[in-house]
Amino acid sequence: MFPLYMRFISTGTVCTYARYSCLCLPCPCKQVDYIQRRGYKKKWAKNEGSKPHTVHALNHMEAFYKPVFKERWPSIRISLLTTSKYCALLNNYNSENEKVEKYLTDLGTYNAMEKAKLARAKYLEKENQQIVTEQSSLPIESLIDFPKRPSHSEVDENDDVNDDDEDVKEDIQPVVGKNTSLYDFIPTKRVYTDKELLQQHIARVATFDDSLLEVPVKVIQEQVPELPEDLKFFVYPKGDISKFPNPKMKHGNLLGYYMMDAASLLPVIALDLQENDSVLDLCAAPGGKTLAMLQTLKTENLTCIDESWSRLSRLKDISKWYIGETPSSMSVSKRDGKLLEDPFYNKVLVDVPCNTDRHVLISEDNNLFKPGRMEERLELPKEQMELLVAGIKSCKPGGTVVYSTCTLSPAQNDGVIHAAMDHLWKETDIDTVVIDISYLRPIFKDIFTFFPKTKYGQLVLPTLSSNFGPMYICKIKRIR
Amino acid sequence: MEPILKVLQDQGFEGSGIYEILLSFGRITDEDPTELSALLMFLRSIYRTDRKFTRVVTTHPEVLSLIPAKINARVNTLQELFKSDDVLELTIMSPHIIFEDMETIQEKFDYVFHTMGISQRQMMYSNMFNYSLLHIQTRHVFLERAGFYKKTKKEKGEINTNPLLQDILGLSDKVFAKKFGKMTEQDYKTFAKYFAQEVETYME
Numbered sequence: 001m002f003p004l005y006m007r008f009i010s011t012g013t014v015c016t017y018a019r020y021s022c023l024c025l026p027c028p029c030k031q032v033d034y035i036q037r038r039g040y041k042k043k044w045a046k047n048e049g050s051k052p053h054t055v056h057a058l059n060h061m062e063a064f065y066k067p068v069f070k071e072r073w074p075s076i077r078i079s080l081l082t083t084s085k086y087c088a089l090l091n092n093y094n095s096e097n098e099k100v101e102k103y104l105t106d107l108g109t110y111n112a113m114e115k116a117k118l119a120r121a122k123y124l125e126k127e128n129q130q131i132v133t134e135q136s137s138l139p140i141e142s143l144i145d146f147p148k149r150p151s152h153s154e155v156d157e158n159d160d161v162n163d164d165d166e167d168v169k170e171d172i173q174p175v176v177g178k179n180t181s182l183y184d185f186i187p188t189k190r191v192y193t194d195k196e197l198l199q200q201h202i203a204r205v206a207t208f209d210d211s212l213l214e215v216p217v218k219v220i221q222e223q224v225p226e227l228p229e230d231l232k233f234f235v236y237p238k239g240d241i242s243k244f245p246n247p248k249m250k251h252g253n254l255l256g257y258y259m260m261d262a263a264s265l266l267p268v269i270a271l272d273l274q275e276n277d278s279v280l281d282l283c284a285a286p287g288g289k290t291l292a293m294l295q296t297l298k299t300e301n302l303t304c305i306d307e308s309w310s311r312l313s314r315l316k317d318i319s320k321w322y323i324g325e326t327p328s329s330m331s332v333s334k335r336d337g338k339l340l341e342d343p344f345y346n347k348v349l350v351d352v353p354c355n356t357d358r359h360v361l362i363s364e365d366n367n368l369f370k371p372g373r374m375e376e377r378l379e380l381p382k383e384q385m386e387l388l389v390a391g392i393k394s395c396k397p398g399g400t401v402v403y404s405t406c407t408l409s410p411a412q413n414d415g416v417i418h419a420a421m422d423h424l425w426k427e428t429d430i431d432t433v434v435i436d437i438s439y440l441r442p443i444f445k446d447i448f449t450f451f452p453k454t455k456y457g458q459l460v461l462p463t464l465s466s467n468f469g470p471m472y473i474c475k476i477k478r479i480r
Numbered sequence: 481m482e483p484i485l486k487v488l489q490d491q492g493f494e495g496s497g498i499y500e501i502l503l504s505f506g507r508i509t510d511e512d513p514t515e516l517s518a519l520l521m522f523l524r525s526i527y528r529t530d531r532k533f534t535r536v537v538t539t540h541p542e543v544l545s546l547i548p549a550k551i552n553a554r555v556n557t558l559q560e561l562f563k564s565d566d567v568l569e570l571t572i573m574s575p576h577i578i579f580e581d582m583e584t585i586q587e588k589f590d591y592v593f594h595t596m597g598i599s600q601r602q603m604m605y606s607n608m609f610n611y612s613l614l615h616i617q618t619r620h621v622f623l624e625r626a627g628f629y630k631k632t633k634k635e636k637g638e639i640n641t642n643p644l645l646q647d648i649l650g651l652s653d654k655v656f657a658k659k660f661g662k663m664t665e666q667d668y669k670t671f672a673k674y675f676a677q678e679v680e681t682y683m684e
Contacts, residue, residue, distance in 0.1 A: 050559030069664055072662075072665075073627070074626035074627050074628065074660065074662075075661050075663050075667070077620065077625065077626055077627050078626040078627075078661065078671065081625040082625065082671060082674050082675075083674050083677070083678070116520070144581040220577045238666065238670075239669065239670045241673045241674055243671060406539065406598070452495065463663075463667060463670045464667035464668070464670045464674075465664070465666050465667050465670050466665065467670075
């Protein structure tokens with residue numbers, strides 16, 4: 001970053017830019033009548049320099065996440081600030097993927113999906129679940145009573161005219177004589193400054209108070225689905241911080257594996273893709289979860305959309321490097337996800353833009369917590385709700401929608417689910433239920449740490465020994 | 481060999497003490513007996529009490545390889561950092577600071593005093609010179625990132641709520657991780673690995 005001013009001697013004409021060797025810009029020597037200081041020098045500064053945006057983000061988290069996580073917060077805080085852990089997602093489209101598997105296990109990693117399958121078998125044994133046939137005799141709607149919606153009053157044109165007359169009559173009647181308290185006319189005791197109003201708004205947006213909304217959200221349990229058999233990912237054991245070497249093309253014609261945060265695979269697993277599913281990926285870019293869906297080998301009909309051209313091109317690059325070319329079964333387009341509403345799909349993944357906790361704590365570049373992006377940040381929960389509602393509208397009845405974020409903020413997780421349900425209940429005829437995915441916890445307990453106190457979805461917490469996450473996943477089924 | 485043993489005995493060292501000295505510092509037999517005698521007298525004069533003197537010599541007999549002038553010089557440099565009484569205490573708790581590389585000592589002091597903002601008073605109770613700089617840094621950064629440590633600015637009137645240096649450095653990994661964040665020993669050890677990696681990449 002180049003300083004805007006340089007120190008010029010007030011009467012001389014010699015530019016001392018030779019001193020600032022980092023500046024190679026030729027600048028004309030100016031005669032100025034005052035000495036301007038370069039950048040920010042602590043001993044001369046009247047005010048303390050502005051905090052870096054990453055510090056601003058950290059303070060925000062201290063204020064809003066700490067009260068939610070309480071004694072778990074120090075562990076989360078230190079994990080977010082320390083190097084994160086990656087997993088290697090095996091590329092099934094590579095011709096030599098077995099060699100890649102061996103290569104990865106030789107490095108000291110293990111196939112986490114295998115372990116999860118064993119854990120699942122154990123868990124089911126423990127739970128003594130009976131295998132229920134897919135076609136159950138009773139349709140699910142009959143088992144659930146949905147509460148009556150608030151009625152929308154219909155306004156007739158004739159009524160309007162009558163109302164006006166009545167209003168005029170009301171106005172003439174004097175106020176004196178009615179029971180009016182003197183306190184009705186007292187001016188406001190306190191006027192909030194702009195800054196205070198803003199702080200109140202920020203606090204409202206950042207917290208989730210479930211007593212405010214009226215809709216009752218139902219959470220139901222379903223039979224534990226099978227894990228996707230072709231999706232394979234390799235991780236180093238807990239406490240092992242070895243890194244994966246960058247994937248190269250030495251085995252086969254395509255890249256062998258994709259490095260990503262293992263927690264990002266959970267939404268794809270929760271989606272439980274089946275043959276012949278038509279899948280919609282809202283906010284697909286940059287493409288990690290999309291690639292994971294492709295690796296399940298059950299994507300004959302995949303639609304990816306995103307708002308950003310540059311991020312979509314990353315998605316196309318990924319499909320080029322890992323699949324060879326964009327497969328014909330997959331369509332990629334630039335669209336605004338919030339505008340979708342036609343129920344074409346039976347599986348929808350809504351991986352919304354969020355606070356991206358890890359990223360804002362580490363990178364200053366275009367940080368979400370910089371003042372210029374404050375409006376954007378405060379509007380996030382609303383945008384997330386709109387995307388989720390659009391995702392649900394695009395889902396056929398009987399289909400499922402998985403909502404995921406990579407933030408710990410309860411307002412952007414359970415809060416958005418609740419707000420979306422509220423909206424759907426009041427404004428539409430769509431009926432949905434939240435599906436309980438807590439079965440993921442015992443199955444993946446060796447790899448991830450989960451937060452036990454979420455309301456609707458599951459939340460992966462980052463810990464030092466397994467520094468994956470944060471990731472929030474919630475599964476919703478559309479009934480009608 | 482004989483004259484050395486006689487010198488040690490004259491100075492009041494018992495059989496087991498002499499045995500330990502010989503074990504850890506075999507080269508003592510190459511020393512000149514009169515020089516050794518002078519050195520021991522010198523050390524005795526610094527430490528005054530018999531207990532302290534014997535403790536220093538038996539735990540770190542390498543100190544006997546130095547000449548009095550060097551010891552004096554080192555004590556003088558240390559007195560720039562600590563009060564004279566404290567310097568003596570430090571040499572008893574951590575005798576190796578007498579002959580250790582001054583740069584290492586200075587590094588540790590700078591880190592604890594300037595980066596962590598801790599006074600000499602706390603340093604005295606903590607045995608900090610017995611730990612490596614990496615250990616001190618790992619423990620400090622762990623606390624900072626977990627939110628338990630904040631360098632206080634006394635001028636602004638902030639109250640110091642940081643844990644004591646002796647707890648920061650002295651607690652075992654397991655107790656430390658549990659006390660500060662309810663984490664496991666494995667968590668702490670993993671952090672130490674990540675941090676060592678960060679330091680290495682920073683050095684490059």
